[in-house]
Amino acid sequence: MSACVGLSATGCRTFTATSSQGLALMHEILFIVSAMRLPIVMATVNRALSAPINIWGDLSDVMANRDIGWVQLFGNNGQEVYDLTPCCFKIAEDRRVLLPVMLNIDGFTLSHVVEPIETLTQQDFDDFLPPYEPAQRLDVNQPISMGPVGPPDIFTETKKVHDDALVASRIVVNEVLDDFGRRFGRSYRAVEEYQTDDADVLLFTIGGTLGETGHTAVDALRARGMKIGQVLLRLWRPFPFDDIRRIFTGRKAVIVYDRALSVGGPGGPVASELRAAMYGRPDAPAILSLIAALGGRDVRAVEMAEQIENAVRRAGEGEYPAYEMVGVRE
């Protein structure tokens, strides 16, 4: 990542990819990229962090990097990853954003499988994503210092600027996704909804494995008469508080599946954010946090449906823990 910082600082369009321990190892530099406003795009194949040594799918790597100040998106299948990659560059390089963008991809389930996708032509890419014009770069003829010391009388102002930029990038994310949809017919949103119109129970997932297995579980539960829908979080940062509040207000219960655990903390990272978004608001739903599919553990749709039914029953009774790890042998 340090090499990418240098490359991007000289004005090159820069891409890299990483996963798990590699992401953890570059943790220090990730903050530097975003604070220096370098529009690097990185694919992160989400896998568990050791120990024990585990190379399988899990979101503990990205969840430990929530606060790096990047735009963070999730692609839930091969087609989405293919489509969102050019979108990431367009978001990152927009003069209103100028921030790095991370595209998260479930490890193994997406990274190690082959699936058919529809491709774009070179002309499609060229039209959608024009040649890169850096907003600022290292140039011996016009020397500048990038990444200098920011003493106490400057540092707070730089963080305010960074936060404002990341929050405001939300508008550009929507614009770029809409533009992609208009051009190529595949539309994406910061928060995706499935069967939510009449639902009084919502399943809330992040990442492709739980997301697509969740679809099957929702279909099965609907066939059994449960008024359930599903919400898939595509945009993790900036967290889309407005969409989240619009979608979740007035529902009876939300079953949140997290594929990472904040050990000794509030449970699942996504559930924690949802609770923060809904705290103190009238008509907030009961929020049940389930932790599943850690380190590549399979969660079958039939198990997920059972876990959801169980959670919904407990939500109705009003008695449930702050979070629960499901599918654990105890």
Added chain:
Amino acid sequence: MNVKPSTRELALGAAILTPGSAREYHTGGWRTFYPKTDEALCITCGLCWIFCPDACRVITKRENPIPGVLPDYYDFNPDYCKGCGICAQECPTGAIRMIEEGAP
């Protein structure tokens, strides 16, 4: 730094756009206490000059020359003195006292 930039005045990524502008940055602004030297007690031995970690002891003309004593004494450079107090600690005659900035 004399003028502190607001969020609207910072360059992208807090970059510095003017080469060589570091010389305008005066680290003396970090100081809480400054070293006040009593020139009548200073024997110009130079120990403060040797110990000062920021090369901020400055040969200065005495206002009241003392017969038989060097015409200069050591004062401090307010632009870069961070007020560490090492000079006051090391001065063999007690000529240097640390005074809080802005104290009456």
